[in-house]
Amino acid sequence: MKLWSGRFTKQTQPLVDRFQASIPFDHILWKEDIKGSIAHVTMLGESGILPSHECEILIEGLHRVAEKFEKGEVKWTIEMEDIHMCVEQLLHEEIGDLAGKLHTARSRNDQTSLDLHLFVRSATHEIVTKLTELWEVMLHKAEQEMDLILPGYTHLQRAQPVRFSHHLLAYANMLERDSQRFQESYQRADLCPLGAGAISGTSFPIDRLAVSHSLGFHDLYDNSMDAVSDRDYVWEFLSNCSLVMIHLSRLAEELILWSSQEFQFVELDDAFCTGSSMMPQKKNPDVPELVRGKSGRVIGHLMGLFAMLKGLPLTYNKDMQEDKEALFDTFTTVRDVLSIMSPLIESMRCNKAKMYAAANDPYIGATDLADYLTKKGVPFRQAHHVAGNLVRYGLENGKSLVELTLEELQEFHPLLEDDVLEQLTVEAMVEARECIGGTAKKTVKAAIEAKRRRLETTKLWLSNDF
Ligand code: ARG
Numbered sequence: 001m002k003l004w005s006g007r008f009t010k011q012t013q014p015l016v017d018r019f020q021a022s023i024p025f026d027h028i029l030w031k032e033d034i035k036g037s038i039a040h041v042t043m044l045g046e047s048g049i050l051p052s053h054e055c056e057i058l059i060e061g062l063h064r065v066a067e068k069f070e071k072g073e074v075k076w077t078i079e080m081e082d083i084h085m086c087v088e089q090l091l092h093e094e095i096g097d098l099a100g101k102l103h104t105a106r107s108r109n110d111q112t113s114l115d116l117h118l119f120v121r122s123a124t125h126e127i128v129t130k131l132t133e134l135w136e137v138m139l140h141k142a143e144q145e146m147d148l149i150l151p152g153y154t155h156l157q158r159a160q161p162v163r164f165s166h167h168l169l170a171y172a173n174m175l176e177r178d179s180q181r182f183q184e185s186y187q188r189a190d191l192c193p194l195g196a197g198a199i200s201g202t203s204f205p206i207d208r209l210a211v212s213h214s215l216g217f218h219d220l221y222d223n224s225m226d227a228v229s230d231r232d233y234v235w236e237f238l239s240n241c242s243l244v245m246i247h248l249s250r251l252a253e254e255l256i257l258w259s260s261q262e263f264q265f266v267e268l269d270d271a272f273c274t275g276s277s278m279m280p281q282k283k284n285p286d287v288p289e290l291v292r293g294k295s296g297r298v299i300g301h302l303m304g305l306f307a308m309l310k311g312l313p314l315t316y317n318k319d320m321q322e323d324k325e326a327l328f329d330t331f332t333t334v335r336d337v338l339s340i341m342s343p344l345i346e347s348m349r350c351n352k353a354k355m356y357a358a359a360n361d362p363y364i365g366a367t368d369l370a371d372y373l374t375k376k377g378v379p380f381r382q383a384h385h386v387a388g389n390l391v392r393y394g395l396e397n398g399k400s401l402v403e404l405t406l407e408e409l410q411e412f413h414p415l416l417e418d419d420v421l422e423q424l425t426v427e428a429m430v431e432a433r434e435c436i437g438g439t440a441k442k443t444v445k446a447a448i449e450a451k452r453r454r455l456e457t458t459k460l461w462l463s464n465d466f
Contacts, residue, residue: 003085022082022321025328029083030069032118033111034062037087039214040106040194047207050101058102061095062087082321083115084108105206107198109228109316116323118215120189120237123331124182125462127241130338131179132458137342138172139448139455141165146441149426150265150355151364160367161359161426164350165448166439172451174247179458181240189233192217196227199315216465229315231305234323238302241334245295248337252288255348259285264354269347272340287344291337298333301326356426362400363391365424368432369401369416372423376415386413 002012038059045055065087068074080086085108092099148164192212195202201224212220221227258265268285276282308322366387373383390412394401402424409416422428434440437447 026083032115065090105202105204110196113193135175142168162439185236192220193227196224245298249292249295252291255288
């Protein structure tokens with residue numbers, strides 16, 4: 001018999017049971033659900049809504065249900081509908097009809113919201129932890145590989161030489177912003193909806209502040225309708241996760257390119273690659289490819305939630321049950337992707353010679369050549385033109401910029417003198433960029449220090465009592 005079967009004359013179609021059940025996926029919320037129920041019952045007792053000896057039996061029973069889950073002894077069925085009804089039925093098996101008092105002054109609407117808030121809070125904590133791990137790996141690698149220089153690209157064409165560390169630190173910045181975004185969205189997930197009832201609150205003299213406080217929320221929803229219909233915090237979590245995946249997908253794409261035979265800038269450790277069933281020579285970068293691929297799935301969940309919420313009248317609608325698979329799958333995907341990227345980056349080997357050879361492109365110094373003239377007073381636009389002409393001349397005569405003779409250079413501009421060539425070496429060009437945010441060694445070292453300090457601040461946030 002369904003817990004809500006009182007007003008019905010028929011059993012539901014088995015097809016409907018299967019169609020509407022969320023227990024196949026929301027059973028993972030058992031911890032949150034029982035934690036919320038214990039806080040609720042404790043408050044019912046303290047407020048005198050239920051006698052304290054009954055509350056003791058209820059809480060004791062809930063602990064026994066938790067133990068069953070812990071030991072993997074729970075066999076849920078489709079007829080149980082969702083985790084909330086499942087826990088109540090299991091409680092009934094433990095303590096009998098008194099279990100029916102658990103739902104006093106509560107609805108599944110505020111209950112499901114509460115469970116999701118608790119879930120998003122701990123998921124946020126876990127994702128930020130994983131983000132800081134990868135962020136730390138990036139800083140470590142940047143420190144280790146300080147002397148590697150590769151071409152920086154725009155349009156995937158060689159643009160200017162940069163330190164490999166500088167390139168990695170750009171990703172460290174993305175991870176830093178990602179973790180900031182999660183810390184901000186955490187604030188909005190950290191609100192207690194319990195007490196909103198089905199929609200309008202409850203006529204029982206409940207103590208919402210006490211429940212909110214015992215569950216560690218910093219505040220509670222001040223509008224019961226908002227409390228049961230808000231899914232912004234789920235959307236924000238998915239949105240932040242999507243951006244993490246976009247960042248990691250860009251990184252994955254670079255790793256795929258860099259580990260190709262055409263680039264050979266890095267070699268991924270064997271432990272993170274797979275082979276081909278037919279071509280014995282292959283070593284495939286499956287892991288970064290899957291990271292890139294899984295970004296589509298996470299973005300898909302975000303779009304799905306967006307579309308699901310659009311046009312829903314207040315307050316709870318069953319449509320909203322669709323939030324769960326999107327949330328759970330996004331969380332496990334992003335957690336796993338972050339977990340695998342850290343050791344993959346840590347263990348990859350970098351090929352200094354290949355990177356340097358690519359950075360030492362015959363014409364990569366053209367900007368610095370133009371800058372040389374500009375520093376001597378030639379308008380940049382004109383200097384750019386002169387450098388462009390020299391590149392064309394070099395291409396036509398099979399000479400790199402540094403191979404041009406003084407006579408050749410001076411034919412293009414009289415202010416070009418001997419000292420220009422030493423400014424066009426890869427090292428000189430990298431070291432000339434000492435401005436804040438530049439790629440000179442001194443600047444990159446200072447950047448690593450600053451980023452380490454900010455990483456520590458994030459770790460401090462993580463060590464807060466959650
Ligand atoms: N399983 C539902 C969900 O995940 C729980 C809330 C159901 N409430 C209701 N009145 N049908 O959204």
